Amino acid sequence: MRLRYVGRKLGFYLVAAWIAITLNFFLPRLIPGDPIAVIINKQSQTGSVPPGEADQLRKLLGLSSGSLISQYGQYLDSLAHLRFGLSITVFPTPVVDLVRQAIFWTLILVGVATLFSFLLGVGLGTVTGWRRGSRLEAIVPATTLLTAVPYFWLALLLVYLFANKLQFFPAQGGYDISLDPGWSGAFISSAIRHSLLPAITLIVASIGGWLLGMRNMMVATLAEDYVVAAEAKGLSSMRVMVRYAARNAVLPSVSGFAVSIGFVVTGQIVMEQVFNYPGIGNLLFNAVQNQDYPLMQGIFLAISFAVLGANLLVDLLYGFIDPRTKEA
Amino acid sequence: MSATVTTQLVEAPVETAARGTGLLRTALHSRRLIAGLCIVGFFVLLGVIGPLLLGNPNLISTDRAASPSAAHWFGTTDIGQDVFSQTVVGTRATLEIGAAAGLVATVISVIIGIGGGYAGGWVDEILALLSNVALVIPTLPLVIVVAAFVKNTGLLPTIFVIAMTTWAASARVLRGQTLSIRNRDYVLASKALGEPVWRIVLVEILPNELPIIVSQFLFSMIFAILAQAGLAFLGLQSPDLLTWGNTLYFAQNAEALSSGDWWWFAPPGLCIALLGAGLALINFGLDELLNPRLRVYREPRGRRANKVSPVAGTETQQ
Numbered sequence: 001m002r003l004r005y006v007g008r009k010l011g012f013y014l015v016a017a018w019i020a021i022t023l024n025f026f027l028p029r030l031i032p033g034d035p036i037a038v039i040i041n042k043q044s045q046t047g048s049v050p051p052g053e054a055d056q057l058r059k060l061l062g063l064s065s066g067s068l069i070s071q072y073g074q075y076l077d078s079l080a081h082l083r084f085g086l087s088i089t090v091f092p093t094p095v096v097d098l099v100r101q102a103i104f105w106t107l108i109l110v111g112v113a114t115l116f117s118f119l120l121g122v123g124l125g126t127v128t129g130w131r132r133g134s135r136l137e138a139i140v141p142a143t144t145l146l147t148a149v150p151y152f153w154l155a156l157l158l159v160y161l162f163a164n165k166l167q168f169f170p171a172q173g174g175y176d177i178s179l180d181p182g183w184s185g186a187f188i189s190s191a192i193r194h195s196l197l198p199a200i201t202l203i204v205a206s207i208g209g210w211l212l213g214m215r216n217m218m219v220a221t222l223a224e225d226y227v228v229a230a231e232a233k234g235l236s237s238m239r240v241m242v243r244y245a246a247r248n249a250v251l252p253s254v255s256g257f258a259v260s261i262g263f264v265v266t267g268q269i270v271m272e273q274v275f276n277y278p279g280i281g282n283l284l285f286n287a288v289q290n291q292d293y294p295l296m297q298g299i300f301l302a303i304s305f306a307v308l309g310a311n312l313l314v315d316l317l318y319g320f321i322d323p324r325t326k327e328a
Numbered sequence: 329m330s331a332t333v334t335t336q337l338v339e340a341p342v343e344t345a346a347r348g349t350g351l352l353r354t355a356l357h358s359r360r361l362i363a364g365l366c367i368v369g370f371f372v373l374l375g376v377i378g379p380l381l382l383g384n385p386n387l388i389s390t391d392r393a394a395s396p397s398a399a400h401w402f403g404t405t406d407i408g409q410d411v412f413s414q415t416v417v418g419t420r421a422t423l424e425i426g427a428a429a430g431l432v433a434t435v436i437s438v439i440i441g442i443g444g445g446y447a448g449g450w451v452d453e454i455l456a457l458l459s460n461v462a463l464v465i466p467t468l469p470l471v472i473v474v475a476a477f478v479k480n481t482g483l484l485p486t487i488f489v490i491a492m493t494t495w496a497a498s499a500r501v502l503r504g505q506t507l508s509i510r511n512r513d514y515v516l517a518s519k520a521l522g523e524p525v526w527r528i529v530l531v532e533i534l535p536n537e538l539p540i541i542v543s544q545f546l547f548s549m550i551f552a553i554l555a556q557a558g559l560a561f562l563g564l565q566s567p568d569l570l571t572w573g574n575t576l577y578f579a580q581n582a583e584a585l586s587s588g589d590w591w592w593f594a595p596p597g598l599c600i601a602l603l604g605a606g607l608a609l610i611n612f613g614l615d616e617l618l619n620p621r622l623r624v625y626r627e628p629r630g631r632r633a634n635k636v637s638p639v640a641g642t643e644t645q646q
Contacts, residue, residue, distance in 0.1 A: 016461045023470070030477040141605075144612075148550060148604025150557040153576060153597035160585045266468040270558055284469060285562060288476040296473045307466045 129218020
């Protein structure tokens with residue numbers, strides 16, 4: 001049973017990954033004019049272009065001669081060998097290297113921020129749902145307003161207050177640029193200090209969604225017979241709240257992770273722009289500025305795969321949390 | 329019946345007296361709904377009338393980076409444009425993009441969600457797979473890349489790009505609802521009577537899902553306004569477009585905040601937040617109206633225990 005659930009999920013994400021790859025294949029066709037000429041022209045402005053580059057680009061962009069099918073085949077072949085072409089922004093660095101450097105920063109920061117936001121939001125949602133009608137309810141409209149604020153607006157305001165005015169946190173960058181990147185204590189503590197404010201803005205902006213969903217599910221769950229029965233048995237209210245109500249109410253939040261992670265990724269791309277953080281969103285923005293098509297495609301694939309992977313992980317976890325899914 | 333009334337509430341609060349006075353009375357007691365309708369109504373009015381009353385918002389004057397005064401209520405930009413006029417005139421395009429993108433997204437989700445859910449079989453399988461995939465593929469990077477590749481960021485492309493990335497979640501909700509409705513007695517009855525499919529879908533199923541559709545529309549409208557502001561902030565919107573997001577983009581480019589010109593930076597962001605909150609309040613109000621469980625009964629303190637939930641009882645007795 002469990003194996004079938006895992007298999008079905010794996011199958012779904014394989015299809016999703018294939019669609020992302022195929023979308024990526026068609027993207028260069030949106031460029032007005034001849035993309036190869038545009039790219040080679042741009043690359044040659046910043047350095048000498050290696051001889052095989054045009055050919056390699058054609059394969060990668062799926063624009064080589066031959067039928068659509070053979071173009072698609074060559075494109076897949078390039079991807080399988082991780083040949084994403086050379087970046088225009090930092091010519092002639094391969095796109096793969098740039099993405100690999102940047103995604104490290106993003107994954108750690110976003111991973112930690114998402115986890116905190118989820119735990120805090122679900123925790124607060126549990127309590128507000130449990131004490132419905134109490135003064136805690138005031139949190140609900142407050143978070144509603146927070147989710148409607150444009151993320152970058154809020155982030156810039158917080159930067160202005162906490163970094164420029166109060167000087168609690170550094171305003172820009174991912175680490176102190178006077179330090180050598182590496183696993184030294186000074187570098188790591190500098191990186192952590194630089195990540196605090198971005199993480200806080202991400203959490204503040206995304207917590208409302210978790211809180212609201214959890215609160216509404218708590219309200220619905222509290223009306224269930226088994227909660228009333230647990231109450232009647234005289235179990236402590238802490239136990240009823242956590243083990244009986246929250247445990248069941250949290251399920252939709254977990255299964256709705258796909259929607260939330262989209263929100264986080266969006267916030268993170270804009271966040272990196274606000275903080276000039278050396279992650280993948282910043283790289284994407286620079287790529288857009290420089291019309292760096294190969295880099296943009298590489299980044300799109302990298303983000304897609306990261307998001308799909310996170311969702312697959314959460315879905316598999318869900319199978320363990322909710323035993324009913326395995327029977328379906 | 330209840331469904332039609334609620335949409336009228338959203339579209340035109342004035343006309344509601346015509347039908348369903350019982351529901352209307354409850355609606356008038358929902359403070360959230362009233363507050364939301366007032367906020368959104370105010371902005372709609374502003375968007376319709378505002379541009380007619382004010383002159384060219386891009387007019388340059390010698391009053392550079394002036395703080396708010398009687399002449400310039402919200403101060404001026406670094407090249408002397410009136411921030412108040414920009415905010416008011418920007419309301420229209422912002423609302424247009426939000427409403428249009430929300431509408432397109434909702435129409436797509438209705439077709440795919442209800443269509444697939446009702447059709448069943450392999451059509452449903454494929455459409456459900458499609459919306460699930462659209463849900464997990466990260467949308468903003470895709471929008472950014474597409475916008476950068478296409479190089480056309482006027483009103484229409486923006487609306488469609490945003491709509492294309494927001495329909496999936498509501499399509500999934502609508503499909504689930506359709507799957508549950510399609511086997512109810514009244515649908516089976518009209519099937520047995522030989523009613524044509526379009527009639528069953530439009531007359532029996534669609535009206536019953538209207539509350540969900542309206543709520544999904546309001547949420548996609550919030551999302552669309554935020555997405556446009558985000559795109560504008562990243563510099564992916566045509567500078568000719570005057571929306572709140574674009575005003576923010578120019579403010580940020582001129583480093584308005586760090587040079588102390590808060591009056592340039594604050595109004596557009598607050599307007600977006602207020603409008604978003606208004607739309608969300610309407611949604612919560614509708615939810616309360618149609619789902620009595622979520623309603624909060626504000627009763628005198630000691631007696632609250634029994635009604636809210638059996639659980640809260642122990643809290644107050646302590």
